[in-house]
Amino acid sequence: MNTSRLFAYLQLTRPANVVTALADIWAGFAIAGAWTYIIIDWGSGSNEFLINLAWLSLSTIGLYAGGVAFNDVFDAELDAVERPERPIPSGRVTKSNAAWMSFLLLVLGIIAAAQVNLTSAIIALAVAALAVIYDYWGKHQNLLGPINMGLCRTGNLLLGISVIPSTLSTFWPLGFIPLVFVAAITMISRGEVHGKNRNALYGGLAMYVLVILAIASMPILHYTPLWEVLPFLALLSYMIFPPLIKAIRSQNPKLIGKSVKAAVISLIIVNASIAAAFAGWKIGIIVLLLLPISLWLAKKFAVT
Template identity: 85%
Template sequence: MGSSRLFAYLQLTRPANVVTAIADIWAGVAVAGAWAYITVGENSVSQEILLNLIWLSISTIGLYGGGVAFNDVFDAELDAIERPERPIPSGRVSKSSAAWMSFILLVIGVLAAAQVNLVSAGIALTVAVLAVLYDYWGKHQNLLGPINMGLCRTGNLLLGVSIAPELLSTFWPLGLIPLIFVAAITMISRGEVHGKNRNALYGGLTMYIVVILVIGAMPFVHGTAPWEVFPFLALLSYMIFPPLIKAIRSQNPKLIGKSVKAAVISLIIVNASLAAAFAGWQIGIIVLLLLPISLWLAKKFAVT
């Protein structure tokens, strides 16, 4: 009984998705150039940066887990009709218990970031507010909803960059990449229950292409060898385009759902591409190692 109850609480946090949020942090740390210190070896600086990486990873686990769990709290009545198998409508978790767990996770997220620096704490608090705003209000807005959701991921990437807060003023525009990618996923997911949203699917396809082109241009801007980044982008294309094209052709809600699931998991590949563009293919591979973990969890827990 205890293990099934724990499983229900874990379901609320979408564990496979949480791993994609860790990838945001690791990519942000790569943008900040901090992985070079971590991989150098045993010295006080590398140990301090590794500890900060761990704190920021814990922070994003709390922020993402709390944010998506609150989504189920606010959606309890709708889920009772559309997804009665979810933990709250099925009665496996009470709405009040889920709300408390969500709140505690968000607090942990902010407190963990505060162990790094105050800028990190401020970004974490902003992400927490944006997540709850999306759960309560944003997801019901056709235009602002996808932007709201994308801003949560923007904040998450910048939370990783904040390991070196002085670099935020230089690299904050990179936050537009997860903003566009996640806004595309959110647009596409609107048809997951009822289908018939071809315009949104085409819009999402266009936004995915923009993201790939922007990341593809980064090696030339940053001075990294293009061959270090392009294989990651090829993998990303392989993951997101075939299921989306099938969904566009059929308008079938199940295929739209599969397309959304593939894109959410592919956030890890987006982050691996970014990491490779700024820190080389080896760090890109380190971020990409999160992919099999997320795929394994996706078989056991719902992604959408």
Template identity: 70%
Template sequence: MKNTKLFAYLQLTRPANVITAIADIWAGFAIAGAWDYMATNWIYGDQQFWWNLLWLSLSTIGLYAGGVAFNDVADADLDAIERPERPIPSGRASKKTAFWMSSLLLVFGIFCAFQVNQVAGFLAISVAACAVLYDYWGKHQRILGPINMGLCRSGNLLLGVSVAPEVLEKIWPIGLLPLIYVAAITMISRGEVHGKNRKALFAGAGMYASIFVAIFGLAYLESPGYLQVIPFLALLGYMIFPPLAKAIRTQEPKFIGKSVKAAVISLIIVNASLASAFSGWPIGIIVLLLLPISLWLAKKFAVT
């Protein structure tokens, strides 16, 4: 019984999705130049890099897990009607316990970020606030909802960049990329229950395409070896466009859900592409190593 209860609370945190959030941090380190610095100074045993990477990885685990668990707390009554199999409406998890678990996870995430620097700490507060705002208000807003959700992911990527505040000050607009990508996912996901959202699916496809153009453009500007980003973008296209095309053809909730799941997991590939664009393909591969972990967890726990 205890194991069943533990599994139910783990379900609330969407473990496969949490791995995608860690990829945000690792990509943010690449954008900040931290991986390059570590590679140059590894012989001197630079421990600060590893501590910063650990603290911010732990921070995003707390922030993401707490944010998505709060989503189930906020949706408990609606899920009792539309998705009664979920942990809270099924009775496998207590709404009150889930509330406190979510709160503690967010506090933990903020605490860990402050161990790196104040900029990271205040960014973590912003991410937590955006997550709770989306759970209780944003998701019900047709236009602002996707933007609200996208801001959560933007803040998470910038949380990784905040390891070097001076770089963050210059390159913060890069946060628009995850905002657009996640806004597209959020818009498409509204058809998971009832389907018939063809316009949103086509709009999402266009927003995905803009991400490809932007990442390739950044690679071209940042690196003379910009062509190395192409395999990452090809993998990203293979992951997201076939299930999206099937969702557009069928308009069925089942296939829309599969499209959303593929796009969420593929956030790791988006981050690997960004890491490759800024720090070269070896760092892109390091980020991409998170993908099989996320895919394995996606078989055990729901992604959406």
């Protein structure tokens, strides 16, 4: 396979977005307390948790890449009109090859999760199903579409927590945070092509504020000093609010697209904030290290 063809296949997987999915897993590890074994209590089962981190990271790569690639498969006819430069309508990747790649990536995600435990495998299967449902049906639904997309991220965070299955019964409600944040992004993104969706933009703004307030309350509940989380929330606010406010004022599709791109990349900061709230600022920084990688990839590959 030559370089240009390989680049076309990589375009289908949205590499910058895949890195944001890794942040879900790493934040899930912080919630479950697994980073303690890896970083602090080295030698007390750390090897096993490190291996599980690798398996679940591979799982989310497969699930996310497969899910977004299937999106282009189902949107091939629409993209031929609205985004003819994309890999399938441009003829650089055939629709059948893209479908096979998407399917195999989802299978990889499920198999990788199964190497950790049965709970992880079941969650991965659910995420794969939710992704395909969104690609085929959910994105066309005004209300259920954003919820469907948000549930994919919820499942991804729970996939990270599932490294210690017993913790899921306590921490599953935290899945509402990525659900609300991603539902907001999905709602806002509907103006990317035609603009004129001010109500959706205001709704997204309100949902972003709700997420920030929810994360800010975590240190109180988990006895982490608030100062360890506030810098991450400040960075998150800096990333998402200025481009969204510009989009609200202008209703310009290009500015809406920039707002969506900033929010997608900012999923890493959301996860870093959660990790800091549960495991301290050092673990938050570890998750945040994914941000420059995602930003670099975002210059090479489309995010939306």
